[in-house]
Amino acid sequence: MRAPARLGLRILRRRPLRTALTIAGIAIGVALVFAALSVDAAAQSGAQGYAAQLDGRSDLVVRAFGEGTLSPQSLSTISGTAGVLATSPQVRRSTFAWAVAPGGSVATRSLGALTVVGVDPASDRAFHDETLASGAPLSATDDAGAVLAQPWASAHGLGVGSRISVMGGGGERTLTVRGVLAASGPALADGGRLAYVTLTSARSLFALSAGTADLVEVRVDPAVGVAAVETRLETRLSAEPYLLSTTTDDAASLSVASRDVGSGLLLVAAVVLFVGALLVSDALAMSVAERTREVALLRSVGATRRQVHAMVLVEALGLAVGGIVAGLAGGAAITAALVPLVGSITDAPVSGTPLDAGALAVAAVLGLLVTVVAALGPAWQAGRVSPVEALRATPALTRSSGAVGRSAIGGAAASVAGTAVLILGGAVTGASPPASAGTIGSGPVGTFLAAAAVALAFLLLMLVAGLVAPAVLRGAGAVIAAAAMPLRRPLAAELRLARGSLSHDPARVSVAFAALAVGLGLVVALAGIADGMRRAGDAWISDVAPVDAVVVAISPVPDSFGADLAGVPGVASVTSLRVFDVAIAGRQASAVAVDPAAYARLGALTFEAGTRESAFAALQAGGAALVPRSVADRFDLRVGDALSVRTATGEETLRVAGIVAHGLPGASGESVVVSQSDASGLGISGASMFLVSAKPGAAGGLAAALSDVADRYALSVVQPSAIGGAVTGALDRTFGLLDVLALAAVVVAVLGMLDVLLMDVRQRVGELGLLRAAGLTRAQAWRAVVLEAAIVGLAGSVAGCVLGVLGSTAVLGFGTTAGLRLDVPWPAVALAVIVGLGGAMLVSVYPARLAARVDIARALRAE
């Protein structure tokens, strides 16, 4: 067995360029899988670390539901529960702040949004380590002092001794900065926009009753355990609604965005690796075909089938080891580049270049397994070579469609095996939990099932590609011939040779064609999905807020502010809304209180069930609600159903008067629409935003005109397009990242094409020598090869665009509520054609140069 193994390794050395190309194909896949898993692990650990810093030594947090507070009775119940070692109550509310000039008493400069955190300094220190950057810690009796977090203080030029003014339900308070906290621990929350004050001061600022709090941090006796205390608290707390969360829950919630990105990365990486697997299978199959006589000679001098199998498998093993080593090194570099990008997308900070050992092991095993499985087909093919082949003058070098089918099956088998490793790897690394976009997959199983589906779809695609390749290549050849019409005469020979070469042996390039189509299809599909989601986001915003500006309050303000906004020149109408938290069937949801008549006049909402007139009339009459489709599906609601809604201060049963396509976004998804009078019954009043319509021709300057009044009431003016822009920006960053990785699949495919063209030129040296002897110039030989690559590139691009558009249409149609609608992402399609065509032509330059430099005498002599 040793001799064939040595031969296998020698073959790799004999064809260094092909070896390098195949290794590069494997390496790119391994690198991306390694990077995806590492970044995912980094994001998870970043989220956990961040959550741990925010939560400090607390094991549980009890929060008041919605805008309610925890009563003194609840606080006492919590601290008196068996197993609770310590508690720290907090008041935590958002407001606006202004700077106060030294020596003065008037606010001079807006400092923007600020979260005021009221704590009992002694109990808070038992939970969190505070590191003061300057000044002194907060004293328990200092109701006029505040300690700021460094990022925000530095951004606004505030330091010890500075004075700030904050506004709350209890009026305006001026606080003096006693100290500045370094940017660590709880001071990282809310981007560092924090001011710590005493509990008494916070209660007074926000007009809260004595002894109440918004949340309580709880430290649990380890001997009792978090779960036991959680159960006891759930049993004992009954004074008002609350939310109970553990540190783990907080970490999970923080890592949702990173997990979505991680899942996407892993999916794309898997596809890249599968493309690589296919090319490994194809390269080995071509290599075996090229060495048919050599294999036959080995067989004729006594090599067993098993030895021939071993030779091919050792060759694959050599490629795998090279690919894994290069891939892991490349993966480390990609991880370093991706970490800041992913950090900009996720909520929790992700930093450093953490190289996860589990990720490394999974990527290495995956690379090895995928390569070796991809080599099984070629090994089998080599084992079947008859010793008689050695006696034939010219062994058949062209590949049958059956051989292509075997390559496809080999690639797909490798893909399926790879998916199995990914699933196991997911279990090992704990990577890739739920995707919330609802478009690709959901949950770890969903993600990996999606990867398995991709692998199977891949198999199908490759088999179909083998069948359609001749027709598509013919079509692409005709297109290029037509495009070259003005030059047709000078290019006629090259075109004829290129097209003839492809039609003579389409199987030769069909794998490269299919791999290119899959890679470019992925690029186009991702772009199509991103476009669809952008459109859906824009449609959502224009559906629920069809106005020229939205004025947002950081905490509820009196409705009467709306009258001042209505008085601004250019304003046609102002509609106040109040978004609040509710519990429906014991689960948290969002609701919005509206003036039904005013909201209906805006033309807002699209009704899926129930009619606009009757639904708004029912809302006006009271006791009714309009339910967004997502909420209706979540709670299985239909028009006419009763809907029990509970807040911290009240409970009502409403009738579903209509199902609408979308509702305003709230903290817990889309908001159920209720009338302001019903909201009053739930204890909800005031406004959290105002929808402003401009008079004809006044929309342009509306935001500027509103800003004076808005600033006075600490409101912010947002244009609906800016909301759309924020959504688009986030989508662009996420999908841009995935697109870059999808392009890696194209790079692998293009490398495969280079391999095919090189082998093609080598196999056709005799034919090229003959053509040169018959009068083919070097330039013509060069052009013929480049044109052949161009035809394959164009065919791959076109097929990729078709696949991508169909794929994105299917994903958007079946994965979202958008419905089936054929939308072509033209910029991505143009990019795909440029990259596919350009990439193929670019890599053909070297093989074309070899073809042009064929030494006629030597080529003929060799034959």
Add this chain to the structure above:
Amino acid sequence: MRPILEARDLTKTYRTGEGEVEALRGVSLAVEPGEFVAFMGPSGSGKTTLLQLLGGLDHPTSGEVVLDGVSVSFLDDDRATRLRREKTGFVFQAFNLVPLLSARENVALPFLLSGADPASREIRSRVDDALRLVDLEAKAERRPAELAFGEQQRVAIARAVAGRPAILFADEPTGNLDYSTGLEILQYLYRSCTERGQTIVLVTHDAQAGAFADRVLFLRDGRVLEEIAIGRRAEHPARPLIERLALLGQ
């Protein structure tokens, strides 16, 4: 009459890993228009190298080749290619045809390569004429793989003569064929020479093939050992000649 092809003191040295090999050591010759010349000799005598230099496929180490009044030995690649396309035709032992083209397209290949329109009336007529010469009009649309070996070689002859080249070079054209098919091929070459005045330079180690030539040059160790002018085949009995050539070739 001015020779159509002249070789003046040609030498060719190849560098190998073990040193230099002198394939040709000062060969001079001249071929008249319409003449059928054969190069014979044992393996390694330099006959194929000589043909490649004469056909402009390779450059000599020293010496000169003049083809139809043009010195081809030191032309740049583009000009040498054009000259080959316009003045020469080749028939090889193997890889005679481009597998992806039909028989007709293979015959029209030199025209296609020169940028001429293969669909034009004149070129179609020349291609048809060449196919007719080798009796393959009926199989013009077949691909090489669909033709017998002898038929493939006939297509190669048709391609070589279709452009009405000044000279046709044939390198062991019967080497891969059985006796009767090989004889058939030689008769087609001979026919093009007698009926159309085609100048032919044939490389062969087969005395049977050499007997078709007007003149035979024997090469050994890169030199012309002997030259026999035997005249047109139709004017002499073939058998004694073949026996004599066979003896010389040993």
